[in-house]
Amino acid sequence: MDVDAGHGAALGGALPTQPGDLPLARRLRSLLSWPTGETDPVTHLIRTHRGIHPGTEASVLRRAYTIAENMHRGQFRKSGEPYITHPLAVAQICAELGMDATTLVAALLHDTVEDTRYTLQALAEDFGGEVAHLVDGVTKFDKAFYGKAAEAETTRKMIVAAGKDVRVLIIKLADRLHNMRTLGVRSAASRERIARKTLEVLVPLCDRLGIQTLKRELDDVVLLHLEPDEHARIARFVHDRPGWSAYLDDVVAKAKVALRRSRVDAQVSPRPRHLYSIWKDTVAGGHSVPFDLPRIVIVVDGPATDCYAALGAVHGLWRPVPGRFKDFIASPKNNLYRSLHTSVCGPKDRTVEVLIRTEEMHRAAEYGIAADFRFPRPAGAAGQAEQLDWLRRVLDWEQEAPDPAQFLESLRCDLAEAQIQVVVEGRQVVLPAGATPVDVAYELGPDRGDRCLAARINGRLAPLSSELEEGDVVEIFTESDAESGFEADVAPRGPRREWLGFVKSPHAQMQINRWFAEHTEPGISIADKVRLGRATIGLALRKHDRGLANDLPLLRLSEELGYPDLETLLVAVFDRALEPDAVVLQLIDLVDHRQ
Numbered sequence: 001m002d003v004d005a006g007h008g009a010a011l012g013g014a015l016p017t018q019p020g021d022l023p024l025a026r027r028l029r030s031l032l033s034w035p036t037g038e039t040d041p042v043t044h045l046i047r048t049h050r051g052i053h054p055g056t057e058a059s060v061l062r063r064a065y066t067i068a069e070n071m072h073r074g075q076f077r078k079s080g081e082p083y084i085t086h087p088l089a090v091a092q093i094c095a096e097l098g099m100d101a102t103t104l105v106a107a108l109l110h111d112t113v114e115d116t117r118y119t120l121q122a123l124a125e126d127f128g129g130e131v132a133h134l135v136d137g138v139t140k141f142d143k144a145f146y147g148k149a150a151e152a153e154t155t156r157k158m159i160v161a162a163g164k165d166v167r168v169l170i171i172k173l174a175d176r177l178h179n180m181r182t183l184g185v186r187s188a189a190s191r192e193r194i195a196r197k198t199l200e201v202l203v204p205l206c207d208r209l210g211i212q213t214l215k216r217e218l219d220d221v222v223l224l225h226l227e228p229d230e231h232a233r234i235a236r237f238v239h240d241r242p243g244w245s246a247y248l249d250d251v252v253a254k255a256k257v258a259l260r261r262s263r264v265d266a267q268v269s270p271r272p273r274h275l276y277s278i279w280k281d282t283v284a285g286g287h288s289v290p291f292d293l294p295r296i297v298i299v300v301d302g303p304a305t306d307c308y309a310a311l312g313a314v315h316g317l318w319r320p321v322p323g324r325f326k327d328f329i330a331s332p333k334n335n336l337y338r339s340l341h342t343s344v345c346g347p348k349d350r351t352v353e354v355l356i357r358t359e360e361m362h363r364a365a366e367y368g369i370a371a372d373f374r375f376p377r378p379a380g381a382a383g384q385a386e387q388l389d390w391l392r393r394v395l396d397w398e399q400e401a402p403d404p405a406q407f408l409e410s411l412r413c414d415l416a417e418a419q420i421q422v423v424v425e426g427r428q429v430v431l432p433a434g435a436t437p438v439d440v441a442y443e444l445g446p447d448r449g450d451r452c453l454a455a456r457i458n459g460r461l462a463p464l465s466s467e468l469e470e471g472d473v474v475e476i477f478t479e480s481d482a483e484s485g486f487e488a489d490v491a492p493r494g495p496r497r498e499w500l501g502f503v504k505s506p507h508a509q510m511q512i513n514r515w516f517a518e519h520t521e522p523g524i525s526i527a528d529k530v531r532l533g534r535a536t537i538g539l540a541l542r543k544h545d546r547g548l549a550n551d552l553p554l555l556r557l558s559e560e561l562g563y564p565d566l567e568t569l570l571v572a573v574f575d576r577a578l579e580p581d582a583v584v585l586q587l588i589d590l591v592d593h594r595q
Helices: 024-030 043-054 061-070 085-097 101-108 120-129 129-137 148-162 165-183 188-208 212-226 228-240 245-262 274-285 305-317 359-374 387-396 404-416 435-442 446-450 480-484 499-502 506-516 526-542 552-560 568-572 582-593
Strands: 265-272 296-298 340-345 351-358 419-424 427-432 452-457 460-461 473-478
Touching: 024 212, 043 085, 043 101, 061 085, 061 101, 061 120, 061 427, 085 165, 085 427, 101 165, 129 165, 148 165, 148 387, 148 404, 148 526, 165 188, 165 212, 188 212, 188 404, 212 228, 212 274, 212 359, 228 274, 228 296, 228 305, 245 265, 245 296, 245 506, 296 305, 296 340, 296 359, 305 340, 305 351, 351 359, 359 460, 404 427, 419 435, 427 435, 435 446, 435 452, 435 473, 435 506, 446 452, 499 506, 526 568, 526 582, 552 568, 552 582, 568 582
Parallel strands: 296 351, 419 473
Antiparallel strands: 265 296, 340 351, 419 427, 452 460, 452 473
16 A cells, blocks of 8 residues: 555665655665565565575465465656665565464555556455455445545444454555655644554554564654654764763673672663654653663573562662563563563662563564464464454444444544553453543443443442553442442433543443434445445345356446445445446446456
8 A cells, every 4th residue: 555655675775864755866776675586575574584484385385475465567767767666675574573374465465456457356266265354354445435434434444354364454454664764755734643643543553562673663754754853853862972872781791790699591682762762751751952861681491480580680789770670571561562660779869671581572562462473382382362352342342333434433443542540340451541431341341331320449439431551450339249239329220421531441332322313214335335335236136037147247246337446335335326227237248248
């Protein structure tokens, strides 16, 4: 999905220093940047993939590249470069993440169905249903036919597809990363619009998936296009600060000695912050100059208990800063990030931040959900299934949001909010910051939410509008509890409208709105329109004692009628923009004349 121009660098590629046009020399270098001796661009992709997954059969990648190159031939990006440079760069990003060959094939083909004559049916026949599902998941709805609903429906479609296969989101993130890397040829207004959408949805999605190696670069390029002056100021600060590297080398050396004395086997290295992180802390702290602390990471070669031994060694060497210790091993973040965080008074009384983790934690911190593909686990080993709990919650309330715009806005809110974890009925529940007992009640089920009367927070009766804090223990009481003797004000069955003024989770908001809107006709999604449009054509065909063995005649008809794809034709039938009987007559005529 090309929102800009240019051929991207590798995963760790350099960002442009200014958001203006890419220099001609750089564009030429990008076209000629394939490693010496390689006969074609896809060879570099194959070598990267085999470097992580040795022995992988390369023929399917070459076949996918050949089809993509043929289909996109004659198409160019806004910089004038051949369009194939974009899907190839997206596949390269996926390869450097360590994704499997299926993902790379889908990445190479991810724009063919949207932008060329290559149909989803043909793709499925050539590469199988798994690849077709991934490509379909990242294929946008056509704005010419869907108007303002196109963006929201596209996002909704992608999230639903990711519920079946999370690789849809990984391809989308790689697609946006390459487009963001090469955003410089766009107008200032376009750069800001695309960067802001990236910040609102895709950066938080990347964080929820735990893929920090992508998120860091997305963060920085967003800062480049939204705050170019601040990006330049912080980049100069990082480049020019004297003695920084020497100081970190001294810290690393002293930490290694302390760990050896404590018989902790570990690797120690500097852990520099990326530009966006420095900028965010600078703004949050109200600092007049960029604020950054020296930081190191300790990766222990052993079990999680060795992390605490390493912590003891570090605290024995340098005095810890009060209130700066966080244990994300005992209580992982919602994206399953695990590490010990501490700050100490290091050499020359400078505050030094220290991260401590195992090798497995380090892999998960860098690659998140992609770690299961980069580092395949033995058969039967537990994966990162819990990492997708947030996605399952989104899919739960997605069904309650028939209006696509409402779904997109709720998704943005859900992703934008900081999160807390509370305990209810012996289990941890993740909620948006500022959530209330009513949000907790709806997490326990729609009926518990609708019948919620009162709550206790940490053993004390509290108003239902009370904002919860990290670690709170919450008890929810419903009408049935009141009937059992719990003292509560008599309240009518069902939620109260004033709850909408303080609940935070999209799930709770939609359940409350559902209660008050049950008498109205529910909205209908595009997916339902497609299904019902197909059924309408089927019924009309029966009048002529005809039927369809497959979608090929409908695909041909959609092309002849000027529709971008079959789905759009079926929606037009449902909406009565096309009369079903007229469509069926044209369909029969088309089939009979082709025989």
